Amino acid sequence: MRKINTRQFHRATRSTPREINRKIVLNLVREHQPISRADLARQMHVGRGMITQLVDELIAQGVVAEGATANALRGRKPKLLHVRTRDHFCIAVDVRFSRTHVALTDLDGRQLALQTLETELDPDALVAAIALRVEGLMLGRDPECCEGIGVVVPGMIHRRTGHILLSPQLGWRDVPLREALAKATGLRVLIENAPIACALAHMWLPPFSRDGVDNFVYVTVSDGVGVSVVDDGEVFRGHGDTAGEFGHLPLSLDGPKCMCGLRGCLEAYTSNVATLARYFDVDASVPASRKAMRDLGFGMEDLVARMRSGDPRAAYALAETGRYLGIGLAGIITALSPARVIVSGEITEAWDVIGPLVSAGVHERAITPAAAATPIDVAPTGDSPRLRGATALLVARRFAAPEVA
Numbered sequence: 001m002r003k004i005n006t007r008q009f010h011r012a013t014r015s016t017p018r019e020i021n022r023k024i025v026l027n028l029v030r031e032h033q034p035i036s037r038a039d040l041a042r043q044m045h046v047g048r049g050m051i052t053q054l055v056d057e058l059i060a061q062g063v064v065a066e067g068a069t070a071n072a073l074r075g076r077k078p079k080l081l082h083v084r085t086r087d088h089f090c091i092a093v094d095v096r097f098s099r100t101h102v103a104l105t106d107l108d109g110r111q112l113a114l115q116t117l118e119t120e121l122d123p124d125a126l127v128a129a130i131a132l133r134v135e136g137l138m139l140g141r142d143p144e145c146c147e148g149i150g151v152v153v154p155g156m157i158h159r160r161t162g163h164i165l166l167s168p169q170l171g172w173r174d175v176p177l178r179e180a181l182a183k184a185t186g187l188r189v190l191i192e193n194a195p196i197a198c199a200l201a202h203m204w205l206p207p208f209s210r211d212g213v214d215n216f217v218y219v220t221v222s223d224g225v226g227v228s229v230v231d232d233g234e235v236f237r238g239h240g241d242t243a244g245e246f247g248h249l250p251l252s253l254d255g256p257k258c259m260c261g262l263r264g265c266l267e268a269y270t271s272n273v274a275t276l277a278r279y280f281d282v283d284a285s286v287p288a289s290r291k292a293m294r295d296l297g298f299g300m301e302d303l304v305a306r307m308r309s310g311d312p313r314a315a316y317a318l319a320e321t322g323r324y325l326g327i328g329l330a331g332i333i334t335a336l337s338p339a340r341v342i343v344s345g346e347i348t349e350a351w352d353v354i355g356p357l358v359s360a361g362v363h364e365r366a367i368t369p370a371a372a373a374t375p376i377d378v379a380p381t382g383d384s385p386r387l388r389g390a391t392a393l394l395v396a397r398r399f400a401a402p403e404v405a
């Protein structure tokens with residue numbers, strides 16, 4: 001049960017119950033489409049009359065449409081319903097230290113076109129470069145059908161203003177990226193950090209989880225290590241909107257220096273930068289070393305390839321990352337007791353080798369058998385989870401439950 005905040009509440013109106021039921025129908029259609037009215041009535045445990053009314057309203061709003069005819073043994077063949085997303089599209093942007101990706105996607109997160117550019121570390125130059133790509137992707141398309149631009153960035157975001165409060169990887173502090181990009185493109189811009197966006201994609205884009213449990217921790221391992229926590233379908237944000245910074249959970253007080261300025265953080269042992277620095281035997285906290293590694297054009301996929309071709313140093317660098325990641329995940333599981341942990345990032349390409357090490361780390365540190373048995377799933381990089389996350393920022397609003405009380 002949730003306590004009502006008497007200073008900030010959303011009052012129910014006469015239309016609220018109907019609005020909630022419409023959203024339930026909309027989400028059922030989306031997750032089971034194409035679906036008949038009879039099946040909807042069964043799923044919602046209500047009579048056909050009520051479903052017909054709700055569906056009629058959704059059709060009138062233009063969000064649900066009738067399509068194919070279902071096979072019926074006898075009598076009138078029912079028309080199947082689906083969510084109407086035709087012509088609608090999103091712009092998804094993934095800003096990373098190495099490269100920035102700008103994609104045109106549909107509302108299910110499928111990529112229709114993709115452009116890649118080098119990440120300019122000067123915010124104004126980056127905004128101009130992204131705006132140029134957006135303009136190219138929008139050519140010949142109706143701006144009215146654009147849901148907006150979803151942007152995923154590495155760093156802490158101020159939710160209300162969309163300012164990037166701090167991004168050690170990009171070397172940014174208090175950058176008004178959302179505002180600048182909205183001004184440059186004339187489109188609505190939503191912005192989030194990678195782990196929150198990826199968690200939203202996991203919840204809001206197909207394939208939807210079959211068990212319906214939206215209680216998980218999402219860990220993104222890339223240039224940094226980010227975590228987001230989802231409890232009962234909602235992202236836990238904390239008082240200052242920056243909850244989940246488990247990347248800076250200390251594994252050792254005198255470990256390697258982290259980009260946050262402290263020592264021994266989980267990120268300093270397990271980020272892509274940390275893994276590559278271990279391989280090249282350089283100090284990843286020195287900006288010049290990071291830049292030198294980036295300029296080398298040698299990425300995680302190259303390291304995984306070297307491991308597969310029998311390079312023992314590559315195998316060691318990745319195995320150490322797996323071991324530390326397992327210990328870090330055990331700490332997160334102990335703190336939060338999630339139903340599952342999802343890991344995304346290039347490291348997952350080597351999961352057949354490091355996955356067992358991660359699990360061993362979790363088993364070693366978990367405090368109960370149930371905690372040790374927490375499933376750890378991977379989100380394949382081929383699915384572009386970060387770009388899907390950028391799309392999910394825009395899509396989630398369309399299907400989210402109405403805010404009441």
Ligand SMILES: [Zn+2]
Binds near residue numbers: 258
């Ligand atoms: Zn740190």
